[in-house]
Amino acid sequence: MGNENKISTKETLKLNASQANQINQVNQANQTTKNVPFGNYVLVEELGHGAMGKVFKAYHRYLKRYVALKIPTNLGQDDLQRFLREAETMAKLRHPNIIHIHEVGSYNNQPYFTMDYIEGQDLSAYYKKNTLSTRQIVQLMIEICQAIFHAHQQGIVHRDLKPANIMMTVDQKPIIMDFGLAKNFNENQKLSQSGMILGTITYMSPEQAQGKNRKIDERSDVYSLGVILYELLTERAPFINGSSFMLLHDIVNRPPIPLREIKAKIPKALDNICLKALNKKPKDRYQTAKKLAADLQSFIEGKNVNAKAKKSYKSVLYQNQTLIRVLLMVFIPLIFALMTFAVVHYRSKAQYYSSQNLKNEKILRENFNFEGKVTTTIPMSDDFDILKEQYQFLQKCDEINEDLHKVALLSLPSAQKIKEKLLHICISAHRQKIKDENERKKQQKKAAKRIQELYFLGIHNARSLQILTEYLYGRKYTYAKHVDIKDKQIIKIFQKATQKNPNHGWTQLRYGYALVHSNKDRSGLEIIKKALTKANDEDLGWMHFNFAECYEKLQMENEAYQQYNIAARTGNDNIWLYYKRASLIASMNNNQYDKLAMSEWDIVYKKMPNWELGDYHAYKFFHFYIHYFLKKEQYKKALEICDMQIQVQGWMYEPHFLKGNVYLKQKNHTLVKKCYEKAIDMIVNNKQKDLANAGRIMSIMQNYLSSK
Structure with missing residues (x-):
């Protein structure tokens, strides 16, 4: 034998x-x-x-x-x-x-x-094939929690709890399996190094996601139990971002969406239990699986549970009345003293500026040739000489900006008229026909910024609000920086612009977009739907693209996918669209994922000769498919894309690094070394050593090269 x-x-x-x-x-x-x-x-x-x-x-x-x-x-x-x-x-x-x-x-x-040998199927397949009531789900989780608590009593933490590792027998009894990553706290184990991420990402606790293996204990399993409970109740995981990197980031940094926001019928007590188990900090979770099971049992029996929702500011104020009274007694006299000082200081400044009134007004008249008359509208002339003369007026305003604001603050008789005339000139400057595109954008940006300043001085009209929303929308929601006003103020500006321009589709769309991206306000979706009915045919492609981004922000993946498809059919022929759609397909865990992902690649591959591929959008698209083909072990295809990116984005070090990773998978160490050395040279020559990502990648490559 x-x-x-x-x-x-x-x-x-x-x-x-x-x-x-x-x-x-x-x-x-x-x-x-x-x-x-x-x-x-x-x-x-x-x-x-x-x-x-x-x-x-x-x-x-x-x-x-x-x-x-x-x-x-x-x-x-x-x-x-x-x-x-x-x-x-x-x-x-x-x-x-x-x-x-x-x-x-x-x-x-x-x-x-x-x-x-267990006859049955794992929990992942079981709950997809069977409709479980809330009570059945809770009873099932109680049994699982009690089993895990038994393991914890023996000093063992599972570290890889997930539905696929729980078998359901034919009599619906859960059996926990696969202790391959289990950790025994009673023994000195040296098989897991600090910084090594162990487990299945979706079900990892934040400390596992950060590779802090020494901090993993029974509360890490409690977090995984919370993820399983969340998935059984809502039919989705707490975090579903497409890439592994972003998924790890969300687990560590983002709070999970409350269960009742996904399914309103879930009882509030059960929502609180699940969210407590999913707390980022181990000390704020259930300290044992037994306590989690006890709270679930209390829920079934209709008793009060220990898990509570986060306290509102009212309850905090009520519980700290004495402290608040003491603080008020200290700060009210201090605030009164500061206000008194401010009033005295302002009056002295006002007296100083009053003595300069005539001088300031003389400066304005000399520079602007202003005679105290202004029409309600200024013709938007296409004559370059006229526009140039008007724009020189705007430049002079920049040069003596301080004097202009002194006049505005002191409310001189002519100040309001000067600001109104300035607003019209800003609008005119924004509409200049300058052949040099970069110069035109620069001047439009300057004019829009001035319109923003005038808005906060109380001066605006329909056209200026339209320009202002275009400016804020582009800088806040496309580049995600550079705008220093609060989201609430942005939304008020967009709302006012919509009221002044009720038939302008883009203005309405920007308002809806701002609502969704600032507050996750679903009313923005209805506003965008109305905006689409007022759009020109040439704008529809981009407007549907923005609509899809709003659905994606609200984690409504199917609706987002439909809108990306409509955008592609209505003329948005842009690599960024195909990248966003491919990323969304990955995040949806669609059964047709491979087929759809390959379809996206085939479309873009055919269109590439007609596109400019040197920008950030192409960079993201290349990387997405390099990692995709690496995962599918199609190394030849991954190398082709690396070479393609090197050809059109030759200044970047990343494609050389990724190409080295492909050769590493093929165990071609000679070419790995060549690619890594090239990437390191590019990082050093481009002075990118101080960038966090470049520094991390450089460390990985240098460690590899030193080991060979």
Whole structure:
């Protein structure tokens, strides 16, 4: 029957390098496994495999029963230790909801262990196929929490809790499996280094996502239990961003969306329980799985639960009345003293400026040739000489800006008329026909900024508000910086512009866009829908694109995908659209993901010769598909895109770094070294060493090169 022995952990750990090679050979020989003899067992079929091992359905020839038999794959010494540690961990646990281990042994130098064979399906498949009531979900989670608490009592943290690692038996009993990443706090383990991220990202706690393995304890499992509860109740994970990097960022930094915002029928008490388990700080979660189970049991029994919603400011004020009274007694006299000083100071300044009134008005008259008359409108002439003369007026206003504001603040009789005339000239300057596009944008930006200043001095009309919304929309929501006014003020400006320009589609769209992106206000969607009915045909493509971004901001993926498709059909032929649509497909975990992603690539590949590919949008698109083909192990395709990016964005170091990563996957170390050295040279020559991302990448490459 072959060379079969029962082995102890210590004996197995003594396997030398040649025996490890034999393990790999056995694994390769068993690629196709069906009714293969294996010592006292017959391997019936493969149930699954992962990075650490394969699991087979096996039949014990003498005991006449089925078991699950696990063998390691492609093992080094550390991997072998993990494999045997998993067996030791399972042997310490005796609970009806935790899988039981039967035997640890070896056959022809192939380590293995056997455990219960469970008829059923994992929780991920089970809840998709069955409609579970809230009560059934809570009762199921109570059983899982009690089993995990048993493991914690033995000093064991699972570290990879997820629906795929929980089997549901035919009688609907949950069984926790796969302790391959479990951590035993009673032993000195050195297999996980600080900074190494272990587990499945979607279900990781923030401390796991940051690679802080020394800080992982039973509260990390509590967080994972919270994620499972959240997913069962809402049918989605708390965080669903497309890329792994952004998903890790969201887990560490973003609060989860309250469950009742996704499904209003979820009871508030259950919402509070789940959100407490998902707290970013371990000290703010349930401290044990038992306490989480107890709160869930209280919910089922209709009792009060310990988890509470975050306190409102009113309750905080009520609980700190004494402290607030003391602070008021201190600060009210201080504020009164400061106000008195300000009034005295202002009066002295006003007296000084009053003495300068005639001088200031003389300066304005000399520079502006202003005679105290202004029409309600100034003709928007296309004559360049007239516009140039008007714009010189605006430049002079910049030169003596301080004097202009003195006049405005002192409310001189002519100040209001000067500001009105200045507003009309700003509008005229914004509409200049300057052949040099860069110069035209520069002058438009300057005019729009002046219109913004005049708005806050109380001077505006319909056209100026339209220009102002275009300026703020572009700078705040396209470039996401440079605007120093609050979101509430922006929305008020957009709202007023919409009222003044009720038939201008773009103005209405900007108002709706601002509502969604500032406050996640869904009323913005209805405003955008109305804006689309007033749009010109040439604007529809971009307007649908912005509509899709709003749906994406509200995490309404299907609606966003539909709008991106409409944008593509209505003339938005832009690489940024295809990148955004491909990223959205990835975040949706769509069953058609591979087909759709390849379709996006084929479209863009055909259109590339007609596009300018040197910008940020193309950079994002290239990187998305380099990582996509890397993940699919289509290395030749990934290298083609790297070369394509190097050709059109030759000043960037990133494509050389990514190309090195592709060669690293192919184990072509000569070309890896060449690509990494090229990327390092570019970082140094472009003086990018101080950038955080460039510094991190440079450290990775230098560590690799020094090891070779």
